[in-house]
Amino acid sequence: MKNIFDSKVEQAFYELSGVGEITTKIPYVEVDNFPKLGLMTSLRFLEWADQNPQGVISLPTGKTPEYFIKYTQYLLENWNNNKGLDIRSKYGLGNMVKPDLRGLEFVQIDEFYPINPAQHNSFYNYVMNYYIKGFGLEEKNSLLINSNEIPLVDNKHFLEVFPDYNIDLSLRYRDAKSVVEEMQQKSIFMIDNWCTEYEHQIREKGGIGFFLGGIGPDGHIAFNTRGSDHYSTTRLTKTNFETQAVAAGDLGGIEVSRNRLVITIGLDTITHNPDAVSIIFAAGEAKADIVKGSLESAPDAIYPATVLQRQKNSRFYLTTGAACKLTDSVNRYYKSGDWTHTKTEKSIIDLCNKSNTYGHHLTLEDLKADPYTRLIPNLNENTVQSVIDSIKKKLEKGMKPDVNEVIYHTGPHHDDIMLGIMPYTNRQMRSASNEIHFSVLTSGFTAVTNRFVIDVLKECQDFIANGKIEMLNYPDFFELGYTKKWDKDVYHFLNSVADRNTSGKRRGLCHRLVRAIVDTWKVTDKANLDVTIKNIIDELESSYDGGKNSPEVQRMKGMIREFEEELVWAHFGTPVKNIHHLRLGFYKGDVFTETPEKNRDMLPVLEEFRKYKPTTISLAMDPEGSGPDTHYKVLQAIAGAVKEWKEEADLSNLRIIGYRNVWFKYHPADADTIVPVSLNALDVLENSFTEAYMSQVNASFPSYEYDGKFNELTQKVWVNQLKQIQMLLGKNFFYENNHPLVRATHGLVYMKEMNADEFVAMAQDLEKAVEENPF
Missing domain, CATH: 3.40.50.1360 (Rossmann fold)
Structure with missing residues (x-):
């Protein structure tokens, strides 16, 4: 060279x-x-x-x-x-x-x-x-x-x-x-x-x-x-x-x-x-x-x-x-290697959008004039239609109901599953034949500000002083009682949502926070609880913004996020036992997140797969760390777990669903499943995010793309993805469609499905990158 x-x-x-x-x-x-x-x-x-x-x-x-x-x-x-x-x-x-x-x-x-x-x-x-x-x-x-x-x-x-x-x-x-x-x-x-x-x-x-x-x-x-x-x-x-x-x-x-x-x-x-x-x-x-x-x-x-x-x-x-x-990269993509239908899809969809021309209005002369569509082999009058047909098949796949599945959704952080594929999970939960699990692999404590915790702890003090945390009066609460009825916390909180009872919601949050404090600090009685809460408030008020918290406070903050995640999926009746909090050990809130280790970070994921035997696994597909580096490192842990699980079980029917979210997006040509998003799904996203993710509703850690809540940015992404496909299929394809789900479409989610062999091949590439890394 x-x-x-x-x-x-x-x-x-x-x-x-x-x-x-x-x-x-x-x-x-x-x-x-x-x-x-x-x-x-x-x-x-x-x-x-x-x-x-x-x-x-x-x-x-x-x-x-x-x-x-x-x-x-x-x-x-x-x-x-x-x-x-x-x-x-x-x-x-x-x-x-x-x-x-x-x-x-x-x-x-x-x-x-x-x-x-x-x-x-x-x-x-x-x-x-x-x-x-x-x-x-x-x-x-x-x-x-x-x-x-x-x-x-x-x-x-x-x-x-x-x-x-x-x-x-x-x-x-x-x-x-x-x-x-x-x-x-x-x-x-x-x-x-x-x-x-x-x-x-x-x-x-x-x-x-x-x-x-x-x-x-x-x-x-x-x-x-x-x-x-x-x-x-x-x-x-x-x-x-x-x-x-x-x-x-x-x-x-x-x-x-x-x-x-x-x-x-x-x-x-x-x-x-x-x-x-x-x-x-x-x-x-x-x-x-x-x-x-x-x-x-x-x-x-x-x-x-x-x-x-x-x-x-x-x-x-x-x-x-x-x-x-x-x-240079785009030229190299189109001009090197074998031509695939993916390249045809990508070039035609991009031509529609950059020329602001609907697919059915593109002429053969338009295709011959573009530097990339002109490279399509056997270019003819039916080329655009072939892309229209293949995108419709992806849309049909995204509307196909899942039944009799064991589905294990994973997210690097709390809210990643919601922001990635919630309209897809909503439909899966409509079938009682599916067994559905939601698993968050890191604690997520860094997303909870000190100010939020201080305010909630002071509310806890008030509720306790006024006798509003009645479970504290149970004889065995501090020995064993605090470990029971966590589903009740969730149900009562959502009852207060339905009743528009703000005080009831805050009381529900305080119930869970008290359980977290008793569990973390091994509190033995009510007097000790009062002292512990005061000490936590003192610790947080003396900390500077962005300072690293003690391990106990980190754990407590993480448990707040875990409660929030349980609230989201309880909107659809998912019990607490189906919400898994793996708290992988590489996530410690340090400047540099540690590299995942097999025994500490991969084996807990593998044990989950062994235990529940999922037929479908979803994950945030971020092999380069486009978003937070946690995405990339969680993907390493999941990839290692699937690779090892494949050596001991028949995974020929396992589906791996890769999703992306607000940090980076799929091109529709690279996805193979397109899920319609209705206004109803957008309302569910808005309401559940706002009600459940209490620590996030003020957007203390927003995306650089949008000054507001993550769910609003997600909605913007899904709507823009619909516009991208509308330029190919035409708007009338949606509002004149025979299928009510298509007629109700006002956004789209892109996903990519792999089988176990395909995912393990990708995992081995990841593993090779890690092996070259001596840390």
């Missing part, structure tokens, strides 16, 4: 990728999985560090760098043994001497402001732990953003100047109206001066020589959001909604991130050194649109990363999913 990269690492990965021609405005290198993205980035960093032992580096924070950090530490520790040598040799660095990183000068990219640098969710803390200590860099050579060390008026601490953490940047442009505002105004200008000096120090070093950064959903690099000036420098600034939504997980909810400012280096800071190596890395199909815009557009404020076109050594490192919408 042609040598197009000066870097041995980039050339090696490029040759292994088989990508071929690269036509983007910034070169990119593609790999097939998330861990390998980290490996490539690590090797390129070490290659550069060897060539620039006194160079200036700027490295990212967040979850995307997980494998970059792990591989760098692993390679440094195993440089000269067989493990390290094998990896280095495979990617062109077999003869390289282990680099000494102590001479590198580090520049912190960005930080929330203000934030206590000791908090685990501050970027300063991340940098100190993973880069200064983890890589053995010298702190004295580093430029860091420490909120405590940025001077403010009269040497005050930031909490004395900004006690609620809110900073009004309009004070830059208007007169102060009070003594407090005068103090804040002077402090803001002092922060601005500090930023100017920070920028000056970077430029005195010659600029950044090696920059590595992720890319946000709006295209931001560092905190340079969409619309940032390409000549921007280090500054204190606001963020936009997309960035706030992503940061909500770090800061304990969008209620916090919406009001928190940031200090960030600018786009001109990143590109000041024209010879610098600047790398943006991205994983998963969720990033595909922004990657395409960033790589194929001329310099544009809409795409901040287009500023990297100034540097000849700028690169994008991408997984296959993140690269899938690039023109």
Whole structure:
């Protein structure tokens, strides 16, 4: 293959990728999985560090760098043994001497402001732990953003100047109206001066020589959001909604991130050194649109990363999913390998939508004029009809009722099953012949804010004081009674929903929370319960937003989410015993979620399959980690369980249903089942989400795509998928259809069905990716 990269690492990965021609405005290198993205980035960093032992580096924070950090530490520790040598040799660095990183000068990219640098969710803390200590860099050579060390008026601490953490940047442009505002105004200008000096120090070093950064959903690099000036420098600034939504997980909810400012280096800071190596890395199909815009557009404020076109050594490192919408990738998809009907479907559906032409209006000349439909073998007047017919068959399959099945639905988090396939599960539950289970594989405690729990605990105190938690009076409640009648909690809560009794619902939640507290803290009597609740409130009120809770509080928060999940499916009469809470051990609320382990994470799933013997299993199909990395890691655990189960049982009749949700979507050509969604199903989604997911109804951790509840975004996705298919089939296909379910269709769900052999083959690919990962 042609040598197009000066870097041995980039050339090696490029040759292994088989990508071929690269036509983007910034070169990119593609790999097939998330861990390998980290490996490539690590090797390129070490290659550069060897060539620039006194160079200036700027490295990212967040979850995307997980494998970059792990591989760098692993390679440094195993440089000269067989493990390290094998990896280095495979990617062109077999003869390289282990680099000494102590001479590198580090520049912190960005930080929330203000934030206590000791908090685990501050970027300063991340940098100190993973880069200064983890890589053995010298702190004295580093430029860091420490909120405590940025001077403010009269040497005050930031909490004395900004006690609620809110900073009004309009004070830059208007007169102060009070003594407090005068103090804040002077402090803001002092922060601005500090930023100017920070920028000056970077430029005195010659600029950044090696920059590595992720890319946000709006295209931001560092905190340079969409619309940032390409000549921007280090500054204190606001963020936009997309960035706030992503940061909500770090800061304990969008209620916090919406009001928190940031200090960030600018786009001109990143590109000041024209010879610098600047790398943006991205994983998963969720990033595909922004990657395409960033790589194929001329310099544009809409795409901040287009500023990297100034540097000849700028690169994008991408997984296959993140690269899938690039023109190069689309061309390669259609022009290489055998032509399939899937390609025919995809090209024709896309042509309908991009030309805004209904399928029955497409002419043969239209097909011949399009660069992809013209490639369809034996192109003729019936080609479009063949696609219409195959999509109708997928729709018919999605309407076929399931009967006499044992169905085991799985979700990485609470609400994933609902947001993925609820209209499908609704119909399955209409047949009493089906045995249906819902299984959530992680605890989900990170989605419950401290504020929500504090408010509920205070309500518990009131209910207890007024004798409204009557079960506390049962003689054996604290010994055994608390373990009984969990279905009763659910039933009484839903009775209150039916009765529109808000107080009754809150009392029902408090009943379950009291059970969770007794179970978790081993409470022995009512007096001890009162003390325990007070201690929990004290612990949460003394915690900072986004701080890691104690294991006991994590468990309690997870049990709140579990109650919510039971409420959702109890709408359809599913008993608590059919709702399974696996709480896989890799999920601990750490910065980096652990890799699943066989005994801890895969065997519990396998035991469930052995016990219930499902004929259908559903799962979130996210092999690249497009959404939260929990999706990818849960998929690994399920894949391993099915693979092992297949070795001991006949799974020839097992169906595996892959679904996707708000984080990323199927193309209808890649799905083989299309499920109609009625207005009734949308109402059920809205009502059950709002009533059951009490901790989520305020959307503390929203998707960057929508400022609101997840169910509303899900509805938007399903409606848009209907519009996509309507362009092929025509709207009249739906409203004039003989089938009432089709006539009632106002949204669509896409799913992909596999048999056990197909799924195990995919599982083995996943397993191979994991085996190459030594962690």
